[in-house]
Amino acid sequence: MTSEQFLQHLQSHAESFAAAVATNEGDWIIKGFIDVYQRIYTISVDTKIVSKVLELLLFPMFVEFGKQHGLEVELSPHQNFYPDLTFVDKEAGNKFAVDIKSTYRVDDANVNGMTLGAFTGYFRNRKSRKNTLYPYGEYQGHFVLGVIYSKPLNAIDERKQYALKDIKKIPSVIKDFQFFAQPKYRIAASRPGSGNTKNIGSTARIDHLLNGAGVFAKLGEEVYDDYWMFYLTKDMANALDIERPYTNLKTYLEYKQRGVDTLRKYEKEISSLGDDEQGGEEDTQ
Secondary structure, three states: OOHHHHHHHHHHOHHHHHHHHEOOOOEEOOOEEEOOOOEEEEOOOOHHHHHHHHHHHHHHHHHHHHHHOOEEEEEOOOOOOEOOEEEEEOOOOOEEEEEEEEEEEOOOOEEOOOEEEEOOHHHOOOOOOOOEOOOHHHEEEEEEEEEEEEOOOOOOOOOOEEEHHHHHHOOOOOEEEEEEEEEHHHHEEEEEOOOOOOEEEEOOEHHHHHHOOOOOOOOOHHHHHHHHHOOOOHHHHHHHOOOOOOOOHHHHHHHHHHHHHHHHHOHHHHHHHHHHOOOOOOOOO
16 A cells, blocks of 8 residues: 555545544534543543544544554554554555644634644654654655644633533533544644744644645655754754754755755866765774
């Protein structure tokens, strides 16, 4: 199975995922947590909690999805490991990484945004097994199963408790789900997720998320990889005592262009040096 085939399969199941987590009225079917005394505590609207509960809720469907398409499903062994789900093609052995990400609408056209994983660590050292189920470079494709939802207009008291008999009276903390599946690079932004964090941010436009039309969509995954593998936050640059090479796509283009112009200027000299150095090995001792 190719990455494109996997994406098509995942996208074709997106609507069924939405139907599995919502009532006919569009409300989330999860009402809260229950203890042994049958007391129900309303759930938080924190996006990390929402994403994790959705993952648990949908896991049986992921298993069924895998069976339909000849894929084994492997979960992340630890909470901070990448990715949330690994699908392995039983025949070819190809691996596909899927992260479940959720975000809420701020208006009809935009969401609050989401973080798409680290741009340091395993993202840069693609043979590393630190904080990842398999090395990043072993995956054929990296995808996001995204969930867009709305919050209720009136704030819900998360401290309130309910009896089991009152479950129908408990308001859902989120509603109106929209699921989408896209390659990670196609919905990525050229800025970190928030503040000085070392996580890749996403586009905030709903149509760009649904259609995979972020700033790197036309530029391609190679440019996305190059941009984020060498991106430095302000703190990272300060720690190295250097200036940040670029901070957005415009300055990235200027940075790359300066290097290309210099190389072209000395193209003949570089070619000559290359001939002189053929067969030579760098002294690593």
